[in-house]
Amino acid sequence: MILWKDVLKPVSLKLTIDQTIAEVLDLFTENNSDIAFVFDGDQVLGYVNKDVLLNQIRHSKDLETPIEYKDDILIIPYQAPIEYYFNCSVYLAVTDGFIGYITQTDVLHKVNGMKFEQINKSIDSAEIGIVTMDTDYKVTFMNVTAEEILGISRAFLVDRHYRQLIRIDQDISRVLEGAQLMNVTTSFNFKNMTGHLSPIYENGKVIGIVHIFHLQKRFEETAKELEFVRELNEDLKAIYSASNEQILVVNGKGDIQRISGTFLEAFWGELDKDTIIGSNVYKLEEKGVFRPNIFDQCLTEKRKLSLVQESKDGNKVWSTATPVFDGEKIKKIVVISRDISSKDKLDGKRTPEHRDDLKNGDEPKQKLIYKSKVISDLVNEMKQIAEVDSTVLLYGESGVGKEVFAQYIHSHSKRKDHPIVSMNCGAIPENLLESEMFGYEKGAFTGAVSTKKGLFELADKGTLFLDEITELPLNMQVKLLRALQELEIVRVGGVKTIKIDVRVIATTNRDIKKMVQEKKFREDLYYRINVIPIQIPPLRKRKEDIVSLSLHFMNEINTTYKKEKSLSREALLLLESYSWPGNVRELQNVIERLAVTTTNPVIEQENVLKILYDKATADRDSQIFVSEVFPLKDAVKDLEEQLVSLALQKYGTAAEAAKALQVSPATISRRMNSLLKKGE
Numbered sequence: 001m002i003l004w005k006d007v008l009k010p011v012s013l014k015l016t017i018d019q020t021i022a023e024v025l026d027l028f029t030e031n032n033s034d035i036a037f038v039f040d041g042d043q044v045l046g047y048v049n050k051d052v053l054l055n056q057i058r059h060s061k062d063l064e065t066p067i068e069y070k071d072d073i074l075i076i077p078y079q080a081p082i083e084y085y086f087n088c089s090v091y092l093a094v095t096d097g098f099i100g101y102i103t104q105t106d107v108l109h110k111v112n113g114m115k116f117e118q119i120n121k122s123i124d125s126a127e128i129g130i131v132t133m134d135t136d137y138k139v140t141f142m143n144v145t146a147e148e149i150l151g152i153s154r155a156f157l158v159d160r161h162y163r164q165l166i167r168i169d170q171d172i173s174r175v176l177e178g179a180q181l182m183n184v185t186t187s188f189n190f191k192n193m194t195g196h197l198s199p200i201y202e203n204g205k206v207i208g209i210v211h212i213f214h215l216q217k218r219f220e221e222t223a224k225e226l227e228f229v230r231e232l233n234e235d236l237k238a239i240y241s242a243s244n245e246q247i248l249v250v251n252g253k254g255d256i257q258r259i260s261g262t263f264l265e266a267f268w269g270e271l272d273k274d275t276i277i278g279s280n281v282y283k284l285e286e287k288g289v290f291r292p293n294i295f296d297q298c299l300t301e302k303r304k305l306s307l308v309q310e311s312k313d314g315n316k317v318w319s320t321a322t323p324v325f326d327g328e329k330i331k332k333i334v335v336i337s338r339d340i341s342s343k344d345k346l347d348g349k350r351t352p353e354h355r356d357d358l359k360n361g362d363e364p365k366q367k368l369i370y371k372s373k374v375i376s377d378l379v380n381e382m383k384q385i386a387e388v389d390s391t392v393l394l395y396g397e398s399g400v401g402k403e404v405f406a407q408y409i410h411s412h413s414k415r416k417d418h419p420i421v422s423m424n425c426g427a428i429p430e431n432l433l434e435s436e437m438f439g440y441e442k443g444a445f446t447g448a449v450s451t452k453k454g455l456f457e458l459a460d461k462g463t464l465f466l467d468e469i470t471e472l473p474l475n476m477q478v479k480l481l482r483a484l485q486e487l488e489i490v491r492v493g494g495v496k497t498i499k500i501d502v503r504v505i506a507t508t509n510r511d512i513k514k515m516v517q518e519k520k521f522r523e524d525l526y527y528r529i530n531v532i533p534i535q536i537p538p539l540r541k542r543k544e545d546i547v548s549l550s551l552h553f554m555n556e557i558n559t560t561y562k563k564e565k566s567l568s569r570e571a572l573l574l575l576e577s578y579s580w581p582g583n584v585r586e587l588q589n590v591i592e593r594l595a596v597t598t599t600n601p602v603i604e605q606e607n608v609l610k611i612l613y614d615k616a617t618a619d620r621d622s623q624i625f626v627s628e629v630f631p632l633k634d635a636v637k638d639l640e641e642q643l644v645s646l647a648l649q650k651y652g653t654a655a656e657a658a659k660a661l662q663v664s665p666a667t668i669s670r671r672m673n674s675l676l677k678k679g680e
Helices: 020-033 050-059 104-122 144-150 170-177 218-241 280-287 295-303 374-384 402-412 430-438 473-485 514-516 521-530 544-561 569-577 584-596 607-613 632-651 654-661 663-680
Strands: 014-016 034-041 045-051 071-073 090-095 098-103 129-135 139-142 181-188 191-204 205-215 245-251 256-261 305-311 317-326 329-339 393-397 420-424 463-467 488-490 495-497 502-510 532-535
Touching: 020 034, 020 181, 045 050, 045 071, 045 090, 045 256, 050 473, 090 104, 098 104, 104 129, 129 144, 129 191, 139 144, 144 191, 170 191, 170 205, 181 205, 191 218, 205 218, 218 502, 256 488, 280 295, 280 488, 295 305, 295 317, 295 329, 305 532, 317 569, 374 402, 374 532, 393 402, 402 420, 402 463, 473 488, 473 521, 514 521, 544 569, 544 584, 569 607, 584 607, 632 654, 654 663
Parallel strands: 014 034, 071 090, 393 502, 393 532, 420 463, 463 502
Antiparallel strands: 034 045, 090 098, 129 139, 129 205, 181 191, 191 205, 245 256, 245 329, 305 317, 317 329, 488 495
16 A cells, blocks of 8 residues: 655745745745745645746746746645546645645656556565566566576566577467466476466557466475365364363453354353354453353463353363464454263252261262263162162272262262261271171170260161271171161170161272182172172273362362462363372372472472472382283383373474474374374
């Protein structure tokens, strides 16, 4: 766009209305001026140029006659784009004491010259070669890119016979007849080019040919780059879909431009994807679709931040907003979100909590937090089991949360209004086990100064939770078996039988079948407690739960210690990739350690790396955890995939990851494809 200020010339000669022809003639001669403007005070009346002045001299007998002037002047805005008007000869601008002008003829020449200069610069800087020739195939013009592609200068090629220099696979004489030749292959000095040849017209007649071309090698490289970008885009979409993450691109005004990855339907409620695209986040916030507005916070603070957003239906997502800058201005904000609402929440039911030694009306403390399908299926199974009084045996590694699952069964049973009483079978000395479990009468042994109820009696009409039941000695296993079979007990030192109404839920982290074979656990008790066996999967087998659990534990710690710590998205991804040999208990401990030892409010990836992988006192082999025997080939493959995943998260690019792992980028690419297929 060309503005008036770009073409104006300063007014050097000003006249008054009473000046004579002789005076003006002297002024024109002294100032070597072509034009002068006539003023009446501050008002411009018109102009006098050499033609006007000569015409007055020719027709006037007296040079002392006052000057005459022409008034076909147009006052124009100084900063405005140039526009043409047909009823004036001179354009005049007045601004801040400056007076500038230009004639109609000059403005046409100047604008055309500037446009021609811009065109030449554009042609010279174009990524394509341009050569024009006349009807005799003699070169009339070539741009800088054509020089670079052909490797010869314009000075050499101009006026030379183009057809004789360049090998062309088609008959270009057809172009002189008006034909256009598309995708023509040409070569010069062992360089292959692809382009188009078109006729140049003047007054409807062909006066030459223009050849527009580019190197085939560059075209192939560009095509490969475009294909790489397309495949990378597909890979990124697959990665975010596999990780159940939604990508929201919002422009600087708050308008949602794109949604990709996994569309979080539960969070958006009745709104579909097409409706959301184009909507403004501020208007969605006003309608109560979600809160808080992470876009607005990111825009205000001008930094990357993460927080929990909640929909009007109570569904929660963990969102990370990253600003994209254009200079100092935020061009757009990318929001990556993951659903962290528990399955029970989505079903409209309250998630049960856990507490040792519950009393009637007590509120439990620990929630059963999960997102994975395997736990969702397990929860549905436990809800059915809860309706009956059958004995349940919970299997699982140490730290998987067996006690929380036991509490879940109790809180969904008809016994939920009565207590659940817990006993860790491995934590009580053997000589105290019987009295703890069944109680004792006054005087039963030294120190028994009064009668005390045992755990069975305390759990009457409720649930008795026997944690790590395989730690019971054989003599206690016999007494427990009788209590379960007869539904009655006898206190230590007593003779009276006491009827009990108790449901038993037991747990173990050991191979109880093997213990039965080795005569370390009674077979009859095993069959009595193994009525409904439930296997609780380790945390590494339900990675979808790690993010939700991490955020839940962080929220609990913030509440307990009055902190305001949060986890970055990268930190969460790293936590998700870890094997967690200590399961949920280890995760909870790591989150607490991160919260109390880090100084910044946001816990970053490097903080997690330091705790999980940079333990100075631990040796590298201790990072590898194996829970069962399986084929070595599968173990190697699984370990490779974990290392590739960790390296990509730590270094960000395939090239850096390959360098760290001391393998080729191709190996990283193959492992990435394997991970993507595994996630489908």
